[in-house]
Amino acid sequence: MPATSKATRESHARVFDLDVQSLRELNQALHKLAPGSNETAWEVLNPKGNHSVAVGVDQPVSIDVRGSVGYYCGGMNSGSAITVHGSAGPGVGENMMSGSITVKGDASQYAGATGKGGLLVIEGNASSRCGISMKGIDIVVHGNIGHMSAFMAQSGNLVVLGDAGDALGDSIYEARLFVRGKVDSLGADCIAKEMRPEHLELLQGLLDRAGVKDVKPSEFKRYGSARTLYNFNIDNADAY
Amino acid sequence: MTYRNPPTTPRKSATFDDYTLSEIRRAAATGIYDIRGAGAKRKLPHFDDLLFLGASISRYPLEGYRERCDTSVVLGSRHAKKPIELKIPITIAGMSFGSLSGPAKEALGRGATLSGTSTTTGDGGMTEEERGHSKQLVYQYLPSRYGMNLRDLRRADAIEVVVGQGAKPGGGGMLLGQKISDRVAEMRTLPKGIDQRSASRHPDWTGPDDLEIKILELREITDWEKPIYVKVGGARPYYDTALAVKAGADVVVVDGMQGGTAATQEVFIENVGQPTLACIRPAVQALQDLGMHRKVQLIVSGGIRNGADVAKALALGVDAVSIGTAALVALGDNDPRWEAEYNELGTTAGAYDDWHEGKDPAGITTQDPDLMKRVDPIAAGRRLANYLKVMTLEAQTIARACGKNSLHNLEPEDLVALTIEAAAMAGVPLAGTNWIPGKNNTF
Numbered sequence: 001m002p003a004t005s006k007a008t009r010e011s012h013a014r015v016f017d018l019d020v021q022s023l024r025e026l027n028q029a030l031h032k033l034a035p036g037s038n039e040t041a042w043e044v045l046n047p048k049g050n051h052s053v054a055v056g057v058d059q060p061v062s063i064d065v066r067g068s069v070g071y072y073c074g075g076m077n078s079g080s081a082i083t084v085h086g087s088a089g090p091g092v093g094e095n096m097m098s099g100s101i102t103v104k105g106d107a108s109q110y111a112g113a114t115g116k117g118g119l120l121v122i123e124g125n126a127s128s129r130c131g132i133s134m135k136g137i138d139i140v141v142h143g144n145i146g147h148m149s150a151f152m153a154q155s156g157n158l159v160v161l162g163d164a165g166d167a168l169g170d171s172i173y174e175a176r177l178f179v180r181g182k183v184d185s186l187g188a189d190c191i192a193k194e195m196r197p198e199h200l201e202l203l204q205g206l207l208d209r210a211g212v213k214d215v216k217p218s219e220f221k222r223y224g225s226a227r228t229l230y231n232f233n234i235d236n237a238d239a240y
Numbered sequence: 241m242t243y244r245n246p247p248t249t250p251r252k253s254a255t256f257d258d259y260t261l262s263e264i265r266r267a268a269a270t271g272i273y274d275i276r277g278a279g280a281k282r283k284l285p286h287f288d289d290l291l292f293l294g295a296s297i298s299r300y301p302l303e304g305y306r307e308r309c310d311t312s313v314v315l316g317s318r319h320a321k322k323p324i325e326l327k328i329p330i331t332i333a334g335m336s337f338g339s340l341s342g343p344a345k346e347a348l349g350r351g352a353t354l355s356g357t358s359t360t361t362g363d364g365g366m367t368e369e370e371r372g373h374s375k376q377l378v379y380q381y382l383p384s385r386y387g388m389n390l391r392d393l394r395r396a397d398a399i400e401v402v403v404g405q406g407a408k409p410g411g412g413g414m415l416l417g418q419k420i421s422d423r424v425a426e427m428r429t430l431p432k433g434i435d436q437r438s439a440s441r442h443p444d445w446t447g448p449d450d451l452e453i454k455i456l457e458l459r460e461i462t463d464w465e466k467p468i469y470v471k472v473g474g475a476r477p478y479y480d481t482a483l484a485v486k487a488g489a490d491v492v493v494v495d496g497m498q499g500g501t502a503a504t505q506e507v508f509i510e511n512v513g514q515p516t517l518a519c520i521r522p523a524v525q526a527l528q529d530l531g532m533h534r535k536v537q538l539i540v541s542g543g544i545r546n547g548a549d550v551a552k553a554l555a556l557g558v559d560a561v562s563i564g565t566a567a568l569v570a571l572g573d574n575d576p577r578w579e580a581e582y583n584e585l586g587t588t589a590g591a592y593d594d595w596h597e598g599k600d601p602a603g604i605t606t607q608d609p610d611l612m613k614r615v616d617p618i619a620a621g622r623r624l625a626n627y628l629k630v631m632t633l634e635a636q637t638i639a640r641a642c643g644k645n646s647l648h649n650l651e652p653e654d655l656v657a658l659t660i661e662a663a664a665m666a667g668v669p670l671a672g673t674n675w676i677p678g679k680n681n682t683f
């Protein structure tokens with residue numbers, strides 16, 4: 001197999017050049033990693049917008065993707081630490097179970113959709129529906145997020161250092177949303193909530209984990225569910 | 241003697257019949273639409289409107305009980321390294337843990353495994369009962385992604401991307417608070433006791449081009465081993481089938497409007513979607529037009545009840561059928577032995593469909609710990625296996641009579657229709673004629 005062991009950029013990393021090898025070979029090599037493997041550092045060259053880069057990885061390895069990726073990078077990630085040195089297409093980190101994904105650039109729609117756990121950091125902006133249906137994942141966006149973000153968000157935390165678009169947190173369940181900038185509008189059943197000491201502490205921890213410096217938790221507002229739509233009531237029908 | 245005018249016999253309206261009147265009163269009293277389980281109950285053109293011709297001078301039959309009639313089918317050979325091999329062309333449809341009790345799910349797995357067929361998870365994730373007792377388990381990939389996780393995806397035998405369901409094409413799911421036990425709540429990452437809405441659209445893809453990328457992702461995650469099904473409700477079967485094939489599906493599942501649901505608005509169940517019979521030929525036509533018939537397998541569900549239905553579906557070009565409601569009946573759903581309790585719930589055995597309320601006397605559509613004990617998973621699994629065996633024998637009986645040594649050799653030419661509607665939908669001649677409405681420049 002060419003270009004796997006002759007690492008160039010980092011001597012210890014296993015390098016995968018998608019100009020030379022196929023996506024399928026990359027993902028299968030990652031899936032074949034045994035627990036405790038010494039191949040803990042991976043580097044992916046020339047991703048060139050490929051979809052499904054490093055999906056379903058279930059070992060605690062680090063994967064540096066040198067460039068921008070298409071849909072679903074890091075999908076269902078379980079324990080690996082993926083860094084995209086570029087921007088990410090739709091659904092980055094979708095249904096992530098654990099581990100972390102950092103996008104150095106911007107992310108398209110549905111970032112972190114239905115994520116169950118782990119940490120997703122977008123250092124640029126995220127598009128619409130960021131954190132849609134999230135189920136335990138923590139998402140930190142350095143920039144802004146688009147409309148309908150955290151739609152039907154069930155649990156986990158979404159932290160936005162910039163602004164949020166329209167209908168933030170529509171039909172939200174128990175997820176917590178922290179926004180530092182302005183919110184264009186809140187969706188059905190999403191309300192601003194008091195920032196209590198435990199929330200400040202939680203937020204500080206999230207900012208620390210995401211490597212955010214010089215930003216104080218007190219600069220954020222908290223949003224969450226008013227819980228008025230949890231059980232169907234005909235008098236609430238106008239809310240939908 | 242005074243003359244009395246002859247009395248007018250009281251006459252009820254066909255339009256405003258008793259059921260309609262009761263619904264108007266109920267709506268006026270409660271201000272909310274009726275929610276129920278099961279599929280369309282209205283009379284629809286169905287397999288009953290088709291007949292087999294059997295053998296005659298030009299076709300000779302096979303000997304019953306002596307000459308072999310193959311029933312096996314392979315699903316997912318288009319792309320998957322490990323296709324599903326079934327002994328019978330009847331699978332168990334997706335039904336969620338949450339809507340069904342744990343013992344009921346286990347019974348479905350046991351019955352399917354005894355019969356050499358597959359069962360399917362539902363909107364609520366994979367349970368140990370089900371995985372442990374199902375030799376071949378199809379894992380549904382649903383808009384809600386409740387319970388969706390990497391480990392279960394990898395220990396599934398096939399993946400079914402659910403776009404829609406026959407009872408409610410375009411509708412999401414609903415699991416009302418009374419069925420949200422601690423276990424159900426945990427699997428779905430939601431608080432106990434609240435109404436759970438399952439989304440109607442997938443959160444991270446829209447349209448056929450995205451679906452193709454989503455299927456690629458699922459294949460990459462599972463190393464191209466597992467068959468990927470795409471399930472659609474009976475809405476636009478020709479185009480939905482064609483688009484699913486284009487998106488890379490190994491198997492297309494088309495669910496007609498008689499297909500059941502755990503809980504949906506009555507108005508939705510009865511008024512949206514097409515009958516199963518009307519879905520089959522367009523779906524088969526799409527596969528044939530793409531040169532993919534028998535390469536991408538077609539599963540059809542919605543109102544399959546017996547071996548004749550199986551044989552008719554296969555004769556129309558289907559590779560396998562799927563049963564849900566019928567499987568629940570085999571487990572014990574709506575059994576007259578619980579009649580007194582059905583009466584207490586204001587209904588009668590055979591009509592009970594308030595599956596969302598969690599009070600099922602048969603212990604199947606409930607999370608009540610006492611009620612669910614009424615399902616003995618071993619005995620109920622055996623009943624399901626018996627039923628599947630009977631359906632298979634029935635289908636073989638018909639196939640042999642038509643001179644076929646495999647159920648999959650049945651063909652439209654073996655069928656006629658009893659009604660013009662069924663003839664048009666199924667694309668077979670009206671009995672006693674050579675007329676297929678809509679074909680050969682006929683109206």
